[in-house]
Amino acid sequence: MTPDRWIVTIAGIGLVAFIIWFFWLKRSTGARATETSGGYQEAMILVKGGYTPDTIVVRSGRPVRLNFRREETASCSDKVIFPDFQKSADLPTGETVAVELMPKEPGEFGFSCPMGMFRGRLVVE
Incomplete structure (x- = not known):
């Protein structure tokens, strides 16, 4: 193989590794939900190219209210699914x-x- 093909191959492998890390392996520490006077743990999540924040930390045994605000028109982001809570x-x-x-x-x-393109986590402690 010529040197230019080696460079392109290595760059391509690096790009694929970055994409895998960014979409499937990246873990953020998360944002802690705030306690409200009504007893809820509450967090605001912006839906724009993904979920921001994408990790919410709450305590078990207390009700949680996640407020989603969608600021885009992509058809994939028109619904959010919590399979573990049905x-x-x-x-x-x-x-x-x-x-x-x-x-x-x-x-x-x-x-x-x-479609599973936008992903988030609810971390319950």
Whole structure:
């Protein structure tokens, strides 16, 4: 192989490794949900090219309210699914939609768009 082919091959492998890390392996520390006077643990999640923040940390045994605000028109982001809680919600553009959950045990629970392109985690301590 010529040197230019080696460079292109190595760059391609590096790019594939970066994409795998960015979309499937990257872990953020997360944002802790705030306690409200109503007893809920609450967090605001912006839906724009993904979920921001994509990791929410809560305590078990207390109700959780996740407020999703969608600021884009991509069809994949029009719904959020919580398979471990058997819940889902439609997310109209420009509106805030609350999803209420009751995590009874510690663990990590994923949520995503219907196609799985946008992913998030609910970390229950």
